[in-house]
Every structure is written in C-alpha cells, then in structure tokens.
Amino acid sequence: MEATDRNNREGLKAWLNPSRYGAERISYWLQRLTGVGLLGYFIGHVYETSSLTQGPDAWAAMLELTQTPMGHMILLLVIGMSTFHSANGIRLIFTEGGKGLGKPGRPDYPYDAVSLNYRQKSGIWIALILAAAAMLFGASVLFGGE
Amino acid sequence: MSETIEKLERLDKKRKEHEKKEIERSSIYLKIFRANRATGEQAHYDTVEVPVQRSTTVLDALLYAKGYKDHSIGIRYSCRMASCGSCGMKINGIPRLACYTKVSELYGDTITCEPLSNFPHIRDLATDFTQFFEHHKDMQPYIQNENADIKDPSKLSEFVQSPEDVDKFLQFSYCIKCGCCYSACPTVAMDTKFPGPQALAQAYRYFADSRDAATEERLELVDDRHGIFRCHFAGSCSTVCPKGVDPALGIQLLKGHMLGYSSNEKKIADLKERLMRK
Ligand code: HEM
Numbered sequence: 001m002e003a004t005d006r007n008n009r010e011g012l013k014a015w016l017n018p019s020r021y022g023a024e025r026i027s028y029w030l031q032r033l034t035g036v037g038l039l040g041y042f043i044g045h046v047y048e049t050s051s052l053t054q055g056p057d058a059w060a061a062m063l064e065l066t067q068t069p070m071g072h073m074i075l076l077l078v079i080g081m082s083t084f085h086s087a088n089g090i091r092l093i094f095t096e097g098g099k100g101l102g103k104p105g106r107p108d109y110p111y112d113a114v115s116l117n118y119r120q121k122s123g124i125w126i127a128l129i130l131a132a133a134a135m136l137f138g139a140s141v142l143f144g145g146e
Numbered sequence: 147m148s149e150t151i152e153k154l155e156r157l158d159k160k161r162k163e164h165e166k167k168e169i170e171r172s173s174i175y176l177k178i179f180r181a182n183r184a185t186g187e188q189a190h191y192d193t194v195e196v197p198v199q200r201s202t203t204v205l206d207a208l209l210y211a212k213g214y215k216d217h218s219i220g221i222r223y224s225c226r227m228a229s230c231g232s233c234g235m236k237i238n239g240i241p242r243l244a245c246y247t248k249v250s251e252l253y254g255d256t257i258t259c260e261p262l263s264n265f266p267h268i269r270d271l272a273t274d275f276t277q278f279f280e281h282h283k284d285m286q287p288y289i290q291n292e293n294a295d296i297k298d299p300s301k302l303s304e305f306v307q308s309p310e311d312v313d314k315f316l317q318f319s320y321c322i323k324c325g326c327c328y329s330a331c332p333t334v335a336m337d338t339k340f341p342g343p344q345a346l347a348q349a350y351r352y353f354a355d356s357r358d359a360a361t362e363e364r365l366e367l368v369d370d371r372h373g374i375f376r377c378h379f380a381g382s383c384s385t386v387c388p389k390g391v392d393p394a395l396g397i398q399l400l401k402g403h404m405l406g407y408s409s410n411e412k413k414i415a416d417l418k419e420r421l422m423r424k
Pocket residue numbers: 031032034035036038039042085086087088089090092093096377378379
C-alpha cells in the first residue's frame with residue numbers, strides 16, 4: 001500500500017525551482033517556459049490575424065493594439081523566446097539523440113559526468129546570447145527612430 | 147600510455163582543487179527532518195550541535211548525534227563507504243550520500259538533512275524504495291541469451307568480450323541504486339509511472355552489453371507513454387550521481403538508437419566453449 005503512496009513527490013515544485021542542479025536543469029526549465037510562451041503567442045497570433053475576416057477596418061483596429069509600448073514589449077519577449085527556443089532546441093535535437101555527449105568510459109573520482117560537458121554549457125550560453133542580441137536588435141527597431 | 151598519464155594528472159589537479167575548497171570548523175549544527183507517519187508524529191526539524199574533524203562525513207555527524215544526543219533519530223545506512231546505496235538523503239536540499247559527503251565541503255554552520263523526495267516517507271530520514279526497485283526490476287536487469295544454457299552445468303562457459311565491449315556498459319553497472327538520481331529528476335517528480343534515470347540507465351546497460359541478445363525487447367520495454375521520451379535531458383540525475391554512472395548519458399544514447407541516430411547493430415558475443423570447439 002505504501003509503495004503506491006504518492007507522498008513526498010516534489011511535483012510541480014521540482015519544475016518551478018531550476019536553480020539547484022546546474023545549467024542543464026535551467027535549460028530544461030527555459031525550453032519549456034519559452035515553448036509554452038510561444039504556444040501562447042501562437043494562439044494570440046491566430047486570433048489577431050483572424051480579425052482579417054472581419055474586413056480591413058477590424059484588422060487596422062487590431063494592429064493599433066500592437067502598436068503600443070506594451071505591445072512592443074510583448075513582441076520583444078516573443079523575439080527573445082523564439083530565438084532561445086530555436087537555438088537551444090537545435091542543441092537538444094542532437095543531445096537527446098546522444099550526439100555530442102561523449103562516450104561511456106571508466107569513471108574516476110571526482111566523477112564528473114561526461115554528458116554535462118562544455119558543449120552543453122556553451123550551447124546554452126550561445127542560445128542565451130543570441131536571444132539577447134535578437135532582443136537588442138528588436139528593441140532598436142521597435143523603439144528606435146521616428 | 148601518455149594519454150593515461152595525462153588523464154591521471156588532470157584528475158590529480160581536480161582533486162587538489164577540491165581540497166583547496168575545504169572549510170575548517172570544529173563543530174556544526176545538524177538540522178534534521180523528523181516525522182513519523184505511523185505514529186502521527188508531525189513533521190518538524192531538530193537541531194543538534196556535533197563536533198567535527200576534517201574527515202567527518204555527514205553520516206559520521208548523524209551517527210554522533212544519534213549516539214550521544216538523541217537515540218531516536220531514524221537513519222538508514224550500512225557500508226559507510228559509498229557502496230551499499232542505503233544512506234541517500236537530501237543534504238542542504240540536494241540528494242547525496244551521507245557517507246560520501248564530507249562536512250568540510252558544505253558551506254554554512256548548519257547542515258540540513260531531509261529524506262529523499264520522490265520516495266514515500268517512512269520515518270525521519272528513511273524512505274520507502276519499493277517502487278524504485280520495481281522500476282529497476284521492470285527493466286529485466288539480467289543478461290538474456292539463449293546460447294547460455296544455465297540449466298545444463300556441463301554447458302556453462304564464459305562469453306568472450308573485448309575491453310572495448312566492456313567499456314560500453316561498465317560505467318552504468320557501477321550503479322548502487324542509492325536513489326539520488328530518482329530524487330533529483332523533475333520528470334519522476336511529476337510522473338509515478340516514469341521508470342526514472344536509474345532504471346532507464348540500466349535498460350541501456352543491458353542493451354549495450356554484447357552478451358545480451360534481447361535488444362529489440364529492451365527497446366520496446368522503455369518505449370511507452372510514460373517511458374524514455376519523458377526524459378528531457380535536464381541532466382540533474384547525472385549532476386547528483388555519486389558513482390559517476392551518468393544516467394543521462396545512457397538514456398540519451400538509448401534514445402539515439404530508437405530515433406535511428408545510431409545504428410542498432412551489435413555483434414552478440416560468442417561463448418568461449420563454442421569458439422574452442424570450432
Ligand atoms: C525552430 C523552431 C523550434 C525548434 C527547433 C524547437 C525545438 C524544441 C525542442 C528540441 C524541445 C525540447 C523537447 C524536450 O524537452 O524533450 C521543444 C520543446 C517545446 N516546444 Fe519547441 N521548437 C521550435 C518551435 C516551437 C514553437 C513555434 C512552439 C509553439 C508554438 C514550440 C513549443 C514548444 C513547447 C510547448 C515545448 C515544451 C515541451 C516540453 O518541455 O516537453 N516550439 N522545442
């Protein structure tokens with residue numbers, strides 16, 4: 001009876017706190033966060049463009065909504081999320097098939113795992129830096145000039 | 147040869163760096179999680195001061211507390227040398243072996259000891275491993291090969307394996323089933339039917355072993371709605387594993403075979419006796 005007891009599972013709390021176990025755990029957290037964010041944006045985007053069916057006036061009114069500082073901020077976030085998600089996603093497509101993780105061998109003290117190697121860490125950093133660069137460029141276009 | 151020497155030198159340097167980080171103190175406070183489900187004792191923490199030396203492990207400290215301060219502290223341990231896998235617990239929030247974690251590696255004056263999460267709680271620091279072991283058994287963790295007729299002693303013979311064959315699975319066979327990885331995994335935290343890093347790494351351990359012929363069956367075993375693809379390579383299992391098993395590596399390599407990234411061909415080892423007859 002006790003074996004099927006669910007007590008003491010970390011549940012959602014395990015997901016909500018990614019800070020305890022290193023870069024790969026943070027990457028996992030960000031990938032899902034940005035994935036769900038993009039899904040949210042995608043649904044919003046379908047809703048936004050569907051206003052076209054109500055004619056040009058409805059479309060123009062909808063566009064007005066996005067041309068606000070708040071709308072720009074949301075777009076910036078989408079730019080950052082999609083850049084990180086795609087770049088890190090490409091890394092994951094390789095690693096989750098066992099590529100770039102290194103070979104099993106004979107572990108020695110202090111037993112650092114070969115799979116958590118510099119390629120993973122640099123991949124995660126590259127995705128973060130690309131996202132930041134894309135957001136900076138986006139900000140200069142959205143908020144800069146006229 | 148020179149490669150081996152280089153590797154040894156690298157490891158030596160790493161160990162020295164480890165030592166440099168040691169923190170010296172003469173005593174620490176152990177903050178121990180206490181609760182007893184059977185008697186309805188509510189969860190709370192007891193704090194005990196314990197004298198420590200440079201070599202004191204968290205298990206030594208807990209046993210001192212149990213021996214001299216409070217006999218009722220519930221802990222499970224056996225070997226005291228990272229071999230039996232009994233003393234897994236959360237130390238300062240991270241799953242580790244109490245006997246393998248020295249007090250001198252931990253910052254702060256207080257060390258918090260809690261039972262492993264994702265395991266049903268029994269009492270104080272002891273948890274129930276029934277389900278964890280079930281997941282392990284589900285992976286059929288034994289060599290399956292019809293050529294090895296274990297019922298007829300006269301036919302008993304060794305398989306012939308090269309050192310390279312052995313290297314493919316050896317690291318995963320070092321698992322002591324301590325449950326640290328199971329406690330750290332975010333998927334296990336949400337899904338009771340997910341086999342978890344320990345069991346999945348064992349699935350790969352037998353999959354990669356050239357003596358084992360149940361290759362296809364093993365892939366089918368883990369290819370389930372709650373199976374291997376619930377692993378998202380958060381790598382936390384490998385971060386905490388005290389034996390260098392690197393379960394995340396085994397799991398991703400197994401996924402690679404299922405996704406067709408790696409070829410599924412494995413030459414099944416021959417029996418020594420049969421080779422001699424030829
Ligand atoms: C170039 C484009 C994209 C690539 C390369 C990509 C790749 C990935 C990868 C590799 C994962 C990780 C799966 C895992 O953790 O095992 C993932 C997760 C996810 N993606 Fe994408 N993705 C892309 C675009 C999108 C878009 C446009 C959306 C939303 C409409 C999206 C939604 C999600 C969601 C919700 C998750 C979380 C699933 C999970 O954590 O298991 N992705 N993506």
